[in-house]
Amino acid sequence: MIVDTHCHLADRKFRDDVEAVIARATDAGVAQIISVGAIGPIDCDRLTVEIAERHENVYAVVGVHPHDARDCTPERIAQLRDLASSKKVVAIGESGLDFHYMHSPVAAQESSLRAHLALAVELDLPIVIHCREAERRLVEIVRESGLPPRGGVIHCFTGDSNAAREFLALGFHISFSGIITFKNSAPIREAATIVPDDRVMVETDSPYLAPEPYRGQRNEPAYVTRTLEMLASLRRTDSTALRAKIIANAARVFNLPPAS
Template sequence: MTTVVDTHCHLADAKFRGDLEAVIARASSAGVAQIISVGAIGPIENDRLTVAIAERHPNVFAAVGVHPHDARDCTPERIAQLRDLAASKKVVAIGESGLDFHYMHSPAEAQESSLRAHLALAAELDLPIVIHCRDAERGLVEIVRESGVPPRGGVIHCFTGDSNAAREFLALGLCISFSGIITFKNSASVREAASIVPDDRVMVETDAPYLAPEPYRGMRNEPAYVSRTLEILANLRRVDAAALGAQVIANAARLFRLPPPVKTPARPA
């Protein structure tokens, strides 16, 4: 079985309530060795729940932050709350933060200020940063270049840009993660970019419960489906899926400082 890490999903999302344990078990059965669950969306309670889930499951880890959609709520008090949550040994990153000029749920100035605060917090805590970027590549590159990438590095999650954007992110030293979007018919530019990212910078994710890959599009996404995205990514890069899965595991372990996966007993049929 091909093994891989789902480097970005949202296990605290309400769409998983009621069958979260089954979702995590299905991921393990599908070869997902570890999961990075990201809080960030909505109130601080979502981050707290994300950390609690990670603390209950040996192969689940957490990232905490304020999504750019909610950047208007990124006050100094909120940053202090994130700092406290990051004291958990299961918190391996800050984020997701970044810029989303597609939906503009928060003003651009609030998003930019929030991103700078997250970059500073990640540097302070010696953690990598998880970055969201949509229709804002130029502005994001300028802010990250000016503020500096945290010493532990970072990743552009759910990449939606083109090859030129990928090259700019790579020049900053960031990793790039690809989601189920690469399986969509209208994602030619993203697929082209997926073929140029160096082996030691590529990652894969679900962003579950969002963005289910084909043939699950329109359904609730879940970490088990990352294997489908890995398969398509391997085809685009003309490599063996198992080898790419091993590379993603190594990249995630390096960036997030993950321990080796814990072997969990098989669930009874």
């Protein structure tokens, strides 16, 4: 068994066959799925929660993506607060900073991140963080605000070993996606070897970033096993042992029931 700790089941690319996607994941040994809304309007978060409530092994995360941070108004935070009343919502996010695409101004991204950190504290939930080319500023803001007591996850890690060490020092868990299967991912692969066993996670970020040999195709939660295999190889450990550690880490951070 394994857990896909980050995907987007409400994405339009899954709209026609999300039930089949979930079934294929189960057949592949994916015991639990963490589905993240956050992309686009609040409707994406609502659908994410609806999907989670229909499936015992699917859980939801709600938030505003850094790309859409300009839309993170107090009213939007209030809507997220209401959605988080569902027992299937296990975290707030993905929030964070993206200085690569810059779809929202820096000030808006930073304000949104602070609002998400505060909401996670208020609701006693962990936070899921997106960070791209903004590691230094993200560390500064989390140091100022503090990591929520329930902790947090740097999802789809794209930094180097130095960035990983800084995130670990703050108390974050670090999740690796199919990017580690790409040949040009040497710095990320190196970082994957230094994260302690009790802080490492694995994800698909599907429908994006399909691992080899599926690169360029639509990604699915079922493909998380490919990333797990690469992660185990990089860490020179048995994949079965790594699966157990990741399941335990996800259960602890997201307060999940025992996987079955």
